[in-house]
Amino acid sequence: MLYKYSLTIPADTPLNNPVMDEFILDAGILHWISISASSACEHFVYFSVWCGSHQVFPSNPYEKFRPSATPITKDDHVSTLAGYHWYMIGSSPGSRYPHTVDLRVGVLPEKLLSPGMVMDDWMKLFTETPELGDEK
Numbered sequence: 001m002l003y004k005y006s007l008t009i010p011a012d013t014p015l016n017n018p019v020m021d022e023f024i025l026d027a028g029i030l031h032w033i034s035i036s037a038s039s040a041c042e043h044f045v046y047f048s049v050w051c052g053s054h055q056v057f058p059s060n061p062y063e064k065f066r067p068s069a070t071p072i073t074k075d076d077h078v079s080t081l082a083g084y085h086w087y088m089i090g091s092s093p094g095s096r097y098p099h100t101v102d103l104r105v106g107v108l109p110e111k112l113l114s115p116g117m118v119m120d121d122w123m124k125l126f127t128e129t130p131e132l133g134d135e136k
Helices: 119-127
Strands: 002-009 019-023 028-037 046-051 054-057 072-080 086-091 099-108
Touching (some): 002 019
Antiparallel strands (some): 002 099, 028 099
């Protein structure tokens, strides 16, 4: 599953009062993340991703990404369980215009990355064809 979410950060949003938006991920393994913005956002926007009260991206607490037109991408393996609350948090102190940050997240079913998955289950995922109806 590939998700795309956007966060529009109003002009001059202070660091101590950021804008926040919740997003939803299905249960599984977050295996890829990409954060980008327009080149006009560079040096104006601070952005982070949280799960509940825990900052997940960037990994070091109290730090923020400064996104630009060059995407920040990361291959990772973070468990996502149904019911978790995920948040995008952003600010833009001193900016004159609103800025939008795009977040893209790839989530795979947990059993795809599970070392205990048996080969038969693996092959079923790639050999089963969807029911398309009666074709003649």
